[in-house]
Amino acid sequence: MISATSFFVTGTDTEVGKTLVSGAFILKLREAGLKAVGFKPVAAGTYLDSIDQRLNEDLETLRIASGLSPHEQSLCPYVLDEAVAPHLAAKSNEMPLDATIIVDALHALTQKFDAVVVEGAGGFLVPLNDDEDLGDLAQAMDLPVILVVGMRLGCINHALLTCEAIQSRQLTIAGWVANTLSNEMPLLEENIQTLKDRIFAPFLGAIPSLPAQLKKPENAPYSIEALRFAAEHINLPE
């Protein structure tokens, strides 16, 4: 076990709010007095900022949440330009993703920080290379897993399949978060209750749909205010 307060954040899919939840947990760990940082095994998709730097939205959010200035600390060993499945982006760069390099980068961070929040890429079984996936990586990291359920039609099946995949790797589900992607989801509360009845892991809270002024702009990270808003609605695992 790397640290009792480090976690691997996975989701029911890509674009379900893993970055929002990871950033919020980093803030909560820092509020609790820990030196906490974010880490992403592989980041796919970059944009050019106002001074033509190539940045990745997730890494910028994790950096903001961690209270780090630009270039202070690398939070990801593989930053790929294309916003596609990471193993495919890596293939087109002829740079296969290596789990050992990722785990070594994580261990280096754990020397400097008390707690590391690892944000996966996409869902739990997204491939890393021809032989390994993100689930294998979570297992190699030996971290408790937090599942972010993006509340939309289909999420019940995705959430329960993901729980089975996590448990089949003998990993602990430290808890799950319901992230309300849109207030327009019919029967939102009933869907959350359905999940509560079926996921045998602590429910860490429901994040409401972000108010308009806190929505993440395209090609930009979440604001610290958006992360604080999310943090107010979730609890750290016991």
Ligand SMILES: Nc1ncnc2c1ncn2[C@@H]1O[C@H](COP(=O)(O)OP(=O)(O)OP(=O)(O)O)[C@@H](O)[C@H]1O
């Ligand atoms: N609570 C919420 N309310 C409204 N919009 C949200 C909420 N959570 C996430 N979103 C929107 O959903 C999109 C995806 O969120 P986010 O980037 O956090 O997902 P992700 O799971 O980290 O995706 P990836 O697999 O690319 O890392 C963002 O554009 C964000 O604005």
Ligand SMILES: C[C@H](N)[C@H](N)CCCCCC(=O)O
């Ligand atoms: C680029 C994107 N935002 C994520 N980082 C990667 C999502 C990979 C999904 C692969 C899949 O399940 O089909």
Ligand SMILES: [Mg+2]
């Ligand atoms: Mg993300």
